Amino acid sequence: MPDDRKPAFASNITADDVAAEAGVSRWTVNRAFRKDASISPKSLEKVRIVAERLGYVPDLRAASLASDRSNLVALLIDDFANPHKLVMMERLTRILRREGWDILLVNTLDRNDAGHALLNASQRRVDAVILIGIQFDDEVLDTALHARRFRKLIIFARTSRNPNTISIAVDDVHAMREIANYVHERGYRRPLFLAGPRTSSAHLLRKETFVDYWRQHFGSEPETISVAAYDPDLAAGVVETALVNRNKTTLPDILVCENDALAIGATDFIRHKLGLRIPQDIAITGFDDVPQAEGANYRLTTYRQPLTEMTEYLVKVLSNEEERDFDRLFQGRLVIRESA
Amino acid sequence: MPDDRKPAFASNITADDVAAEAGVSRWTVNRAFRKDASISPKSLEKVRIVAERLGYVPDLRAASLASDRSNLVALLIDDFANPHKLVMMERLTRILRREGWDILLVNTLDRNDAGHALLNASQRRVDAVILIGIQFDDEVLDTALHARRFRKLIIFARTSRNPNTISIAVDDVHAMREIANYVHERGYRRPLFLAGPRTSSAHLLRKETFVDYWRQHFGSEPETISVAAYDPDLAAGVVETALVNRNKTTLPDILVCENDALAIGATDFIRHKLGLRIPQDIAITGFDDVPQAEGANYRLTTYRQPLTEMTEYLVKVLSNEEERDFDRLFQGRLVIRESA
DNA sequence: GCAAGTTTTGCTCACGGGAGCAATAGGCAT
DNA sequence: ATGCCTATTGCTCCCGTGAGCAAAACTTGC
The missing domain is CATH 3.40.50.2300 (Response regulator)
Structure with missing residues (x-):
């Protein structure tokens, strides 16, 4: 059996390579991978085929750098003992990915660590920070808002009185x-x-x-x-x-x-x-x-708690650039079983 | 109360801004934030102080782009029903962050979704992919290894017979x-x-x-x-x-x-x-x-399972650039309680 | 076939930082 | 003060993409 079973470490294939092979310019190649770009169906297909063959995928680091949007959100969690967190993570990861958002998972050990956790997020230039935890009290939030640049600070499944955060929670x-x-x-x-x-x-x-x-x-x-x-x-x-x-x-x-x-x-x-x-x-x-x-x-x-609904709203908040977003409370429902 | 309570949206403060303020060159500023850089203690402190005041933090997207190392690993999970996953995530996120690795969390819905999940990771140019799930059978692994470029594919807490992956598991x-x-x-x-x-x-x-x-x-x-x-x-x-x-x-x-x-x-x-x-x-x-x-x-x-030990080994595998990494089996211990 | 309008394409100029080398400054013995 | 060595510093040239505009190609109506 020949060597081609070895993993393709693919010394970075870039848009230029695809462009040369497909007989178009680099920018056309990139446009083939952008949702809202104007490109003819013909070149789109041509580029896609060559890209597939060469194993090219756009580099989101560079895209993010150039466009100032990372499509990445940080998820800060500090309470791994509660099984509800697992449910929330499943819902969030599934729906956010479906909508094109990637998730940076940050374990916030304790209150004193919140600063470092936020710093991490900041360095990756996330578009938003989602907090699902308990240690994030008003003081922590304040420092977060002052020290770092975050477009949006979202408190999920918990109410917050801080006017500069967006809280999505049950009533x-x-x-x-x-x-x-x-x-x-x-x-x-x-x-x-x-x-x-x-x-x-x-x-x-x-x-x-x-x-x-x-x-x-x-x-x-x-x-x-x-x-x-x-x-x-x-x-x-x-x-x-x-x-x-x-x-x-x-x-x-x-x-x-x-x-x-x-x-x-x-x-x-x-x-x-x-x-x-x-x-x-x-x-x-x-x-x-x-x-x-x-x-x-x-x-x-x-x-x-209506987690799916809440997450769908979260997605809207994330994509909404213009208007000011608002806190929102959701109605859940009482589930009656035998324990009471 | 004046306006300064508003969050500092800080129209991207860059190394240039800090450099100008501190009276050094842009490169000296960057060196102040790199671990192994050669910089005099004097300028280090000067830069740090100005950076702190201006709220500057280096942009890891740019750093990653230039250095070809992202310090980011993708964590692919497909089984959120098992509470053990929560334990594993806590351990992984805590220790990896301590060692300077950030985590991209990807929910791999099912077998057919594995390809898309890996594509996600690929686009962020992660340094490694860690799989903690059950649906990642040999076939999935093979396509992963062939189609995308991953430096390392690590199967955590599960053995794998695939020679191109690194498996870290209990015996x-x-x-x-x-x-x-x-x-x-x-x-x-x-x-x-x-x-x-x-x-x-x-x-x-x-x-x-x-x-x-x-x-x-x-x-x-x-x-x-x-x-x-x-x-x-x-x-x-x-x-x-x-x-x-x-x-x-x-x-x-x-x-x-x-x-x-x-x-x-x-x-x-x-x-x-x-x-x-x-x-x-x-x-x-x-x-x-x-x-x-x-x-x-x-x-x-x-x-x-000795999760901490296993994660420590994982960290070693991640930082180890040169030699070939090896699968490793760990010994756990039987915990006897009243159920048997 | 031609002018005007509409797509599509290519190009310049960033985005923010790292590698690696050349230039400079500082330290020391002579 | 001079010469030599070393620790710092600055600079050029990328990394791989997007925004926005100008050039080119394609449509459409007559």
Whole structure:
């Protein structure tokens, strides 16, 4: 067998090579690969064929450099413990790629690292930065906006009060009212709200909404506890210190969790350490509708965010150059299963 | 409040601007940002200060274009249902960034899409492509190697027989022997092996190893069934058709699963649909040691891959320009919990 | 067949930085 | 001060493409 089975390392084939071979100019070759370029069908086909044969593909680095548009967005994530992130990444990568956007994935380790992460994005001259994480508080956002040049800073699946960012999220108030209403109507009367970290002002809204609802309808403050991170194991620990040594009458009848990650940790603890049944002894609700929530084990009553819709809107925001983009809230829907 | 709170959209500040301000040449400015450049400490500091003030950061597109090294690697993933992917991504993004590599995340929808995904990577002129998925069979790899120009094609966490790729994986044979041996020694005698899709020859090794072990020690073929994808729900379905209508004596005493995703689906089904206990009625083992495997709910006996070590080796492979890189197998370790 | 209008094509001039070499400055012994 | 060696600095020439305009080619109506 001859050598041609070896990988073609193709010492950079450039538009010039294709042009020479196809008998046209370099610019015609490039036009053959640009969406909105004016080129005759004849030369288009001629160029495409030669390019295919030679294995030519345009160099997006150069294109980006010359056109000042990279078609690249940075995706900053800092919370890999939450399975919902995997769902969001799947949706984002799939839809963005379909629309011609490439994704630079940046792991933002912690709050102090946000600056470095943004620097990374900045050096690649991304067209936008998408944040899907929890540590991005207002202070971080401010430094980001001041220090680096980003055309767009998009907070995905989280609300932000910062006027210079674009936030695409579910309507937490509406959602949590729906949950609270469901809890109320189903007859639960001793709820315990399991909240996430208190550092970020972002998700506070869910807790506040629930507390408000309860106060309004019963005149009393529901019990709330808070976990230092959206981590099932930490949630279990917090639930433990809150529930241990209580007797049946003082035990909550439902755990309203800020998201599924917490709900899952709480479920595991209640079942396997306390030996209680769900929902008979304690009911549970979550938020996000992660894949496991549907599984036979959890059957979690939760709230589904319309991720596809949200991502489609994100795409619009990305392509929209002229007008100012606006924050937008989406309506999800309550998914009722057996856990509550 | 004055206007200076508005984000600095910084009409491209370039090395020339910094040079003028700092009283040096453009090249000296660039040298201040290159690791191995020769520059006096005095001008380095001068440039750094001015750059900081002006908000200048070098443009990696231009640098990449001129130097023919992008410091960018593409990460192709096609299986977002498996939580292990999230762990792998966390490890890869963290360590690669620390070593100066940026990551282009590409969602490879299915086998037919692999070509397009690779094209994407090719257009950004990545220095390497890392595959962490299951659909990348030998045929796909071959076309990838022939059609596009990739310096390195790395198969991560999966073995590959293709001589033109670099595979970094755990030693499946060693690992599965260890599992089989454990199953054997704990006295299980009616194992059922739950395998993944049969299309890819890659993970076949685990099943073959287990079957060989059993044949060798008992002279009989263990029962095996196969799931069309590494998806907990599908696993539940397959287990259902395999176990339904069996009585206690013909039921397997242990389910040996090709990975944790399958094990989790099987566990849920066995517990909640069959109403059996784990491990008393049926024991279960997995592979990967995903975060949930440790939780109170599953307590899954499984096999942990040394992901950090593997990623460190990956980094070495990436930086190694000269010599030919070699495939490498790593030893993980059996993690024994209560599920078997 | 010809003028006017419409495509299509080629060209100049960037985009922002790296390689590699030539020029300059600084350090040291004599 | 001189000569020699070395650490810095500046410069030329790319890297591979896009924007926008001018030249060329093709249409159309008469």
